[in-house]
Amino acid sequence: MRALRRCCRPGCKNPAVATLTYVYSDSTAVVGPLATVDEPHSWDLCETHASRITAPKGWELVRYEGGFSSSTPDEDDLTALAEAVREAGMAERGSVDSATSGSADSTHTVVQAPRTGRRGHLRVLPDPTN
Template sequence: MLRKCCRPGCNNSAVATLTFVYSDSTAVVGPLATSAEPHSWDLCESHAVRITAPRNWDLVRHEGRFAPGEPDEDDLTALAEAVREAGRGERRRSAAADGPARGADTPSGPPSPITRTGRRGHLRVLPDPES
């Protein structure tokens, strides 16, 4: 389903997403996010190129034209792989820091696959379709 620009009175299709990084006082206008988020704003191309940041804030804007429609399948696959690899590395580091569990007599085998879904910060955790 195509999303519309969030600006009042604008019925154009959204092609960009505006998010704010409050800790850095930065506004970011980038390609359209894959799903609507409560703390981001979808903009049409006209509003995306004209939007300004609040006073004393930096504005980071996507260079070039915004592509209408859905993201490329290759882009989504690459992003999913990068997030999956980062998650594996984080679990390995945290397991090494925690050391063996108390009362464990035998070494544990490979970690069991995570099957739950949920949210963590601004990312969605989805089950692996291969599982």
């Protein structure tokens, strides 16, 4: 029998329905469906705390847009979430690489697209300080 996982926030006794994971290399916080396994570097959250959580200053927050349920997440949802984080990190690295690859006397300008939008059923939230 599987034990019911609880929200990790102090004083909260509600059942966990979402998992918060930080991707330090991309400065991204990801709130997605409850992970199938309790990981040591992720935090389980109840519905209330999952909907209210914010990312640290200067970080982006990727939040699962569908409703959370207490059932195990679909493998497609987890794959889509991982792909969204990977694509966001690769897009950022590509713009940095192209900006640094030019010579000092070149006059090209790198224009970055806004970092908001939809990726299937996921939504990338902009940093509120920009």
